[in-house]
Amino acid sequence: MDASADAALGPALEGVVGLPATELAARVRSGELSAVDVVTAHLRHLAEVEARIGAFRLVRTEAALAEAAAVDASPDRAALPLAGVPIAVKDNVAVTGETATDGSLAHVPQPADADHPVVARLRAAGAVVVGITRVPELCLYSATDGPGTVTRNPWDTARSSAGSSGGSAAAVAAGVVPLAHGNDGMGSLRLPAAACGLVTLKPGRGVVPGPVGVNSWFGMAENGVLATTVDDLRTGFSVLSAAGPQAPVDSGPLRVAVATRSPVPGVRLDAAGRAAVDAVVAELRAAGHTVLTREPVVTPAAALGTVARWLAGADVDAEGLGLDRQAMEPRSRTHARLGRWVRRAGLVRPRTAEAFRARMEGFFADVDVLVTPVVAGPPLAARPWHERGFLANTTANARWAPWTSAWNLAGLPALVLPAGPGREGLPTSVQLVGPAGAETRLLWLAGELERRLPWRRHAPVFDPHPPTG
Template identity: 45%
Template sequence: MSPGGTSPDDASPDSPSPDDAHDPAAAGDPGETAVQIAARVGSGVCPPDAAVARTLRRIDARDHELGAFRRVRAEEALREARGLADRADLARLPLAGVPVAVKDVLAVTGESVRFGSAATSAAPEAADHALVARLRAAGAVIVGLTAVPELCIFPTTDSSFGITRNPWDRSRTPGGSSGGSGAAVSAGMVPVAHGTDGLGSIRIPSADCGLFGIKPGRHLLPGDGGADSWYGMSESGPMATTVADAALMLSVLAGDPGLAHPEPAAGLRIGVSAGTPSPVTRLASSLADALEQVADTLLRAGHQVARARVPYPRNPLGLLARWTRGPAGQARTLDRRMLAPRTRTHTAIGDAVERWGLVKDSYAQRIEQDMRALFADFDIVATPTLLRTAPAAARWSDRRWLPNAVSSIRYASYPGIWNVLGWPAASVPAGVHPGDGMPIGVQLAGPPGSEATILALAAEIESLRPWPRTAPDYAGGVRH
């Protein structure tokens, strides 16, 4: 068995399509983007099952050392791709034949949703989640479910199903909680993947894996706002190697075709802030330097760039209370004796938080008031995504809660405030660390409704500062 819980036989696709013999991407070149796949499949140049078969071969060859997938849907994906070829509207489908990985938190018909936990039910789902249904309606093929830490609590990805490793350095974590999705895209196994972000869980692995990932603002996508969404803090979003691919996927998830092609944003007022969210945290100098380099690029491109001070709350307890309350709500239906010790502690704290009424609307309202004052002067604010590069890939789930919590705060404190607000934020690749060679991300955040502006600015950064399409060990190279 692979670290992700899928044997090589499970992931092996059928024999290659005859189309493969004439297709430059047939050898497994991860340079084929979602936009390119959809164009080729929609025009009839490439059958949908050929695109999916190539993806499954890459998963079969690479995931045994990364553990990105908890479950690979090899037979099901090929069958669904062949059925897709019969659709009369194939040429009009925005994701025609595009292989997509879905984080193991959304219902996929016939699959179980495990949330990285042996305490969850292995019973198959009877229907697709609304977002999965939108992906399928757009022509996407769900090739697998990606690994997450238990209940998606911590920013490293390991669980009873195994340890997920970073394609840039397999001794490091790909981040979390959407770490499996990040590893799958960064290793060129799939062009795009779904993630969820309740306290940075799209942006953290995007930064750790050299990807672009965006958390949309609250209410852009369908959701129930219950415990599984961490009471309004968590949103689904795309992770991709290009901004265009992420924009395309987000447009499908949001049901808004205009997001796929955001208008270029000229002369933006950009606030740059390297201040840390807490006095107990320290930003690594190389990550601060990367932010400065991006700021210089944007200034030369004609944007108005100035220093900003993000009004992080002085008391972090309101944020920490929300972090514990969400998973505690999810755990109410589970046998907590089956949870990892750190998860039991975390959810017990969340129960106490709810009993004592520590999650107060006034906390978020004060932050929003301060943020709106900041954004009176700026259109977008740029910060580091993380305080340091990715920690070790290890069995963090076997360690006590306090070391996990302290490590999380010292590593990934920047993203959470945007979840409390429910405002959009993204992580954009910003180079590599000169010492350890790991990717660095810069976070772009904006007020409600600024998803298109963030996408346009990220695309401009991508054009001015191209980044590697995949991790160095998995081919690719810099896109020019």
């Protein structure tokens, strides 16, 4: 930000950075704040903290201020649910005039001539795109890094913000934007949310527009948002799903299953993760819900089917994006090569996903919500994982994050929220899963838990509104 723009921020804008998206939008709708001033304040904060977190591949300063001015001039401003809200967009969907690299230096520069539908919906709701956030190459891994860059966790910059929506999560946790786009093929929204103390929802299949022009990992990937409050998440989901305003709905007492066994053999949940689940279970019981222990069975066929789609999706993405495979990172090149073999062998079978979805429909026949851990321990170290091989990356990912990918294969909604005592200065989280169509139920339950177990909204060092008293 230049000095003149910085000086233009008067006392009235003190404290604007770090406010929830819903509050910012309400103030812009009423005319109390202008979208230009809100975006200017957030761009200033971005400039102050970006060097420490490495969240953005591209900052759109001039374009964002022009978009904010258009919001201020809009005759519909008073009706826009995200009026003037600064947002970030993950680097694997189209933003008009920008090139989506999917985290790869091997991409073919080709600015988009139209927004992806989710970006179009966010902009139509009044949101302003301030930047494009970093991802690991082809969004394949649960740490976000690449040649010359490592995206860091605002809670502890020695740790990763996870992946693949790691740049978006870091930006929200550092207060740079109150809401950020991401997507989730095997946990790529939920893992960064868990690492960075955020709330997110992977929608069920077909609820939000999916990828356009490239593969969705054979139906496993879904778009969503990362936020610091359930109200912000609810608003973002409403915009992306075009479902209209999602008012909180009292779902009444629920039957809640709890499962803590890892689907990956040999992986055990650490004490802090177990304490997070226990804290949520205690509050659910206190709120009058019925809690029982019941483990969903992830069959070997389902596990292999998930991995097959992950491998084959890399090959399809590299092909669809026209990547120079020799210019790809070695780990990704191996990944895509294995994916080509998987495709040729016919190992991506629709009936595998259909059978697992049917099995999980049976599981939810007499259960309203499932509670599970999200990750086995603290986030991976913030380091250049792209310099290590395919096996080192996939082993680290599988051991850290065994509880998320099954719900991508099943196409069922899954929500992550902060809970519990934390891990030595880092947040802890739990996952709520529901049957098809349960997004509203999960949001309602997350709101109830937010009231009973409130969480810190931003990482302490970056918190624009540190707690007092």
